[in-house]
Amino acid sequence: xxxxxxxxxxxxxxxxxxxxxxxxxxxxxxxxxxxxxxxxxxxxxxxxxxxxxxxxxxxxxxxxxxxxxxxxxxxxxxxxxxxxxxxxxxxxxxxxxxxxxxxxxxxxxxxxxxxxxxxxxxxxxxxxxxxxxxxxxxxxxxxxxxxxxxxxxxxxxxxxxxxxxxxxxxxxxxxxxxxxxxxxxxxxxxxxxxxxxxxxxxxxxxxxxxxxxxxxxxxxxxxxxxxxx
Numbered sequence: 001x002x003x004x005x006x007x008x009x010x011x012x013x014x015x016x017x018x019x020x021x022x023x024x025x026x027x028x029x030x031x032x033x034x035x036x037x038x039x040x041x042x043x044x045x046x047x048x049x050x051x052x053x054x055x056x057x058x059x060x061x062x063x064x065x066x067x068x069x070x071x072x073x074x075x076x077x078x079x080x081x082x083x084x085x086x087x088x089x090x091x092x093x094x095x096x097x098x099x100x101x102x103x104x105x106x107x108x109x110x111x112x113x114x115x116x117x118x119x120x121x122x123x124x125x126x127x128x129x130x131x132x133x134x135x136x137x138x139x140x141x142x143x144x145x146x147x148x149x150x151x152x153x154x155x156x157x158x159x160x161x162x163x164x165x166x167x168x169x170x171x172x173x174x175x176x177x178x179x180x181x182x183x184x185x186x187x188x189x190x191x192x193x194x195x196x197x198x199x200x201x202x203x204x205x206x207x208x209x210x211x212x213x214x215x216x217x218x219x220x221x222x223x224x225x226x227x228x229x
Contacts, residue, residue: 001036001225002059003027004094004114006067006087007043026213027065027111034221036061036228043093052096060228061107061204064094064114066211069175072128075120080128082174095121102205107227109220110207112173115197118207119180127176127193134191139171146170146214151187151195158206159186159196162223169195169210176209183207203227 003023010020021042028038039059056062071086072079098121101108110118116126130139141147151167153160176193186206187196198206204227212220
């Protein structure tokens with residue numbers, strides 16, 4: 001099972017600021033506990049459709065992992081003052097990966113930023129700073145600290161069949177999906193923020209705005225692994 005990663009400068013004695021492929025270990029542990037082998041995909045600015053097709057030939061499913069904001073130019077908007085430094089290599093790589101995975105009907109799960117990438121790939125748009133609308137920081141309470149909030153899931157949705165219709169989830173995001181062509185909305189918080197979406201025409205193509213890898217419910221990862229069988 002493939003997971004997307006970052007290339008970041010990492011310091012570990014004696015190496016200083018060494019460009020490294022990184023991903024929080026919670027992701028790989030969640031995949032392993034669900035019964036799959038994690039394969040890490042390293043983003044590249046020179047990526048092509050042929051490259052990502054070759055990568056996906058070798059795996060059974062794809063997770064677009066969390067991370068920094070998608071560059072606003074990808075959905076035709078000027079940047080909000082709060083946006084984080086763009087990672088063009090990740091944006092380019094992940095948009096191509098989503099397009100190819102959807103073309104193949106490959107089981108696909110988006111997590112946090114991954115949900116936003118999936119929306120943007122189909123021509124959707126993002127809300128760039130939730131506190132401007134909702135008036136609170138519940139979705140991202142402090143730097144490096146996950147929050148927890150309740151989510152209501154649409155009855156009859158695939159997401160509801162996996163996690164239930166009322167769940168408390170670990171959360172860390174200041175942006176959210178506004179429009180999502182080709183996907184049905186599946187879950188919301190009380191303040192109206194979209195928390196999950198799914199492709200009604202795919203066997204398994206869905207995304208959540210929360211961080212299941214940081215929680216105690218393995219059901220999303222187990223369902224993704226089951227979809228590969």
